[in-house]
Amino acid sequence: MNKDSKIYIIGGGIAALSAAVYLLKDGEVEGKNIKIFDESKKLGGSLDAQNLEESEGYVMRGIRMFEEESFACTFDLMSKIPSLDIPGETIREEFVAFNRVNKSYSKSRLLRNGEAIDARPLNLSFGDRLKVITLLFRRESSLENMEIKEYFSDSFFISNFWYEFCTVFAFQPWHSLMEFRRYFVRFMTSFPKIDTLETIEISPYNQYEFMILPILSFLRKRGVKFVTGTRIDNLNFKSEGGKKFVSRIYFNKDEEIVVDRDDKVFITLGSIVANSAIGSMNSAPVLNLKEKEAAWTLWENIIKDNPEFGKPSVFNNHIDKSRWTSFTVTFRDKTFVELMDKFVHKKVTSFGGVNLIDSNWLVSVVLTYTPYFLNQPKNVSLCWGYALRSEEKGNFIKKRMSECTGEEILTEVIHHLGFEKHLDEILKNAICIPCTTPYITSLFLPRAIEDRPLAIPGNSINFAFLGQYCEIPKDTVFTVEYSIRSAQIAVYKLLGLKKKITPIYQGTHHIKVLYNALKTVFR
Numbered sequence: 001m002n003k004d005s006k007i008y009i010i011g012g013g014i015a016a017l018s019a020a021v022y023l024l025k026d027g028e029v030e031g032k033n034i035k036i037f038d039e040s041k042k043l044g045g046s047l048d049a050q051n052l053e054e055s056e057g058y059v060m061r062g063i064r065m066f067e068e069e070s071f072a073c074t075f076d077l078m079s080k081i082p083s084l085d086i087p088g089e090t091i092r093e094e095f096v097a098f099n100r101v102n103k104s105y106s107k108s109r110l111l112r113n114g115e116a117i118d119a120r121p122l123n124l125s126f127g128d129r130l131k132v133i134t135l136l137f138r139r140e141s142s143l144e145n146m147e148i149k150e151y152f153s154d155s156f157f158i159s160n161f162w163y164e165f166c167t168v169f170a171f172q173p174w175h176s177l178m179e180f181r182r183y184f185v186r187f188m189t190s191f192p193k194i195d196t197l198e199t200i201e202i203s204p205y206n207q208y209e210f211m212i213l214p215i216l217s218f219l220r221k222r223g224v225k226f227v228t229g230t231r232i233d234n235l236n237f238k239s240e241g242g243k244k245f246v247s248r249i250y251f252n253k254d255e256e257i258v259v260d261r262d263d264k265v266f267i268t269l270g271s272i273v274a275n276s277a278i279g280s281m282n283s284a285p286v287l288n289l290k291e292k293e294a295a296w297t298l299w300e301n302i303i304k305d306n307p308e309f310g311k312p313s314v315f316n317n318h319i320d321k322s323r324w325t326s327f328t329v330t331f332r333d334k335t336f337v338e339l340m341d342k343f344v345h346k347k348v349t350s351f352g353g354v355n356l357i358d359s360n361w362l363v364s365v366v367l368t369y370t371p372y373f374l375n376q377p378k379n380v381s382l383c384w385g386y387a388l389r390s391e392e393k394g395n396f397i398k399k400r401m402s403e404c405t406g407e408e409i410l411t412e413v414i415h416h417l418g419f420e421k422h423l424d425e426i427l428k429n430a431i432c433i434p435c436t437t438p439y440i441t442s443l444f445l446p447r448a449i450e451d452r453p454l455a456i457p458g459n460s461i462n463f464a465f466l467g468q469y470c471e472i473p474k475d476t477v478f479t480v481e482y483s484i485r486s487a488q489i490a491v492y493k494l495l496g497l498k499k500k501i502t503p504i505y506q507g508t509h510h511i512k513v514l515y516n517a518l519k520t521v522f523r
Contacts, residue, residue, distance in 0.1 A: 001262060001495055005033065008249060008259065010232050011268025011295065012038030013045020014480055015466040017215045018077055018487035019266045020224055025080050027495045031223030037251070039294040041228045043216060046273045047480070049206035051373065057281075057330040057431030058373060061273050062440075063366060063384050064480050065168075066095075066201040069189045072502045073485040081214045091214050098204040102369065106197045106353040108343035110163055113358060114418025116343060119195040122161035122523050128152055129521050135181050136508060144448045148180050149173035164194045167355040167364045170478065172388060174321055175444040179477065186476045188507025192520045197353060202369070207480075209374050231294045234301040235267070235463075244306070245461035264462050266490055267302075269453075270315060270469035271295035272478070276437045281406040285325070285436040292316065296439075299469070310453040315442040315469065322442035325390035325401045326435050327409050331381040333429040339419050340367055340383075356416045360394055361387035361401045363413060385413065390436070406432030443468050443477040455489040464490035474504050 007023060009016045016036055023029040042048065049060045066074065078092035086094055108116035124132070131152055148171065149157070156162055157173055165171060169183055184191070190199040203210040220226075236248035246265040249257040259265060274293035277285035292300075299312040315322070331337060343354050344367065356363045365385040372382050390401035396415040397408045404412070410432040414423050452471035456464050466486045468477050475482050485502065492499050507513045 001264065003030070003033075006260070006263040007034040007266070008257065008263065009034065009036045009266045009268075009466075010249075010298070011045070011271075011466065012036060012040060012043035012226075012228070013268060013271070013467065013483065014047050014211070015045075015468075015483035015487050016266065016268050017043065017212070017219065018484045019466060019491055020219050021077060021080055021215060022488055022491040023495075024219070024222055024224075026497060026499055027491055029495075031219065032225070034219075034224045035227055036219075036224060037227045037230045037232055039229070039231045043226065043228065044208050044212040045271065047207040047212050048273075049208040049373070051375075052278075052433065057328070057433050058376075058382055059278060059328045059433040059435060060206060060384055061276055061326060061435050061437055062386075063368070064203075064207050066203070066480070067187065067190060067199055068201060069199075069505050070186055070476075071479075071481045072505065073488055074481045076488075076502055077484050078211075081211075081218050084214050084217060091210065094204060095201070095210075099201045102202065104197055104200040104202060105345040106195075107345040108354050109195050109197070110160060110357050111343070111354050111417070112356075114416065116354075119160055119164060120523065122164075122521070123159040124161050124521065125153060125155050125159075128156045128159070131156075132184070132521050133518060135177075136185065138181065140178055140181070140449065143176075143178040143181060145446045146177040147174050147446050148177050151177050160195075163355060163357050166388060167362070168194070168197065168353075170324070170386075170388065170441055171444060172321070172441065174446075175441065176446045178447070179444050182474065182476050185474075185506055185508055186504070188517045189505075189510075189513050191507075191517045194520075205374060206372050211480075232298050233294070234298065235265070237302075237306055237463075240461065242459065243461045244457075244459050244463075246463045259462070261462060264464075264494055266464050266466050266487075266494075267298070268295060268467040269299045269310070269465050270312060270439070270442075270467065272440050272443065272468060273437055274439055276435055279406060279434040279436075281431055281433070284403050284405050285434050287436055287438055289319065289438060308453070308459070309457065309465070310469070311447075311451045312469070314447050314451045315445055316439060318442070318445055319438045320391070322440060322445060323390070323402070323436060323438040324386050324388060324440050325404075325409075326384065326386035326437065327406065328433050328435075329383045329385075329406075329410060330431045330433075331383070331426075331429060332379060332431075333425075334381065335422055335429065336383070336414075336419070336426050337367065337381045339417070339422065354417075356413070358395075359387075359412075359416050360389060360392045361412070362389045363387045363416065365413060365417075402436050404434065406434050409434055441478070455486050456493045460494070462494070464494045466490055472504075474506065
């Protein structure tokens with residue numbers, strides 16, 4: 001690669017932005033030679049959060065958690081980005097200082113009938129305990145296209161272990177056994193604390209303002225160009241001696257960019273937040289799936305002539321198995337938060353993650369610490385929640401959650417928490433914004449290993465794949481870490497840098513961690 005080579009990055013999520021950071025910091029590429037294209041006008045992908053000024057309510061499509069042992073690439077990236085709030089510090093230093101003081105602890109992990117149950121015993125049958133242990137030693141190739149429910153007994157899915165595991169990681173019984181195993185191995189060090197989530201770390205405020213805004217500031221100051229509102233339609237690949245290189249980028253239906261063989265193209269495949277729909281206090285989200293967003297159509301177009309680059313249909317053609325409904329509630333008085341106090345450990349931050357296991361929707365609710373937004377008024381409190389069974393009818397609101405307004409969702413949650421005496425008071429001072437995300441857990445769907453292409457395919461000359469839908473052996477999708485690692489791999493290998501890829505933490509390689517995990521299985 002020469003100093004005048006151009007870099008084209010397709011996608012504006014954390015994977016794409018991380019690739020630009022690594023290109024600048026480790027690849028020593030000049031910012032003026034990097035262009036980032038995104039269909040959206042707001043960069044950040046799934047790490048988004050915003051204030052809907054017209055309703056005076058906040059909305060987040062998701063909340064991301066961090067874990068010290070398992071997020072080495074994420075913390076490496078953070079160490080390269082200056083804080084916007086604390087002069088002379090990186091966002092990594094800001095993160096460490098915050099978590100040194102603010103600890104996570106879910107006091108009431110599982111709720112039934114509005115009361116916390118003892119979540120420490122995992123309540124696994126002897127047979128399922130043995131299956132958990134046996135799974136650790138299975139080869140991935142033997143787990144291809146297998147569902148979790150094919151492996152475990154029916155009793156497994158009503159155990160405390162399952163409720164605790166699925167609500168924090170968003171697994172469903174029909175999801176991939178291979179991905180389930182990867183999670184168990186990757187987060188093994190945290191397994192003994194699965195009932196309290198004490199090992200979880202949290203950003204000082206929402207991930208858009210904490211991570212995305214500082215990264216964008218860093219990139220802009222170094223001359224990186226952003227081309228937003230641009231739909232990348234297809235790529236042309238040319239063959240040369242059994243290898244391939246991108247020669248053209250087609251966008252906005254009738255425009256194109258000629259790509260030189262020495263240029264580099266980084267391509268984000270798929271999106272977990274594509275085609276999301278937001279509702280309001282008085283309206284349910286309405287999905288529009290007639291036209292997939294470009295993150296999916298680009299991948300579909302690429303494989304028409306290049307079938308070796310994966311199978312997007314494995315992930316984006318099963319909406320009934322990959323969607324969920326989440327909700328963000330803005331409270332303008334303290335009634336709800338004060339009632340939630342009995343579920344929250346007073347000596348830590350107001351991390352009040354609770355899971356309503358008797359809910360037909362299987363709702364999880366998290367109180368955010370305050371302030372969660374930089375300009376959040378002092379009288380405003382927030383909570384975020386999601387449901388794993390949003391297509392079921394509610395226990396109190398006899399409708400599918402995906403068909404409910406924000407008011408109906410909040411009403412259902414209030415009844416499950418046992419706060420119905422305060423229903424009118426809470427609703428009067430709250431704004432609940434629902435959001436349906438059709439592809440959110442699509443990356444967990446059963447698959448074969450080759451259904452996702454490697455970050456650097458073996459036949460690549462000048463291109464790499466980024467994000468949640470490229471294959472990184474042994475790593476866990478649905479994490480910020482996965483996206484950032486894909487960027488590190490893509491930049492280091494495509495540019496031929498003599499730098500070591502950050503190792504993936506594997507709990508099975510540490511005797512003490514493995515012993516504690518196996519002991520926990522029998523708890």
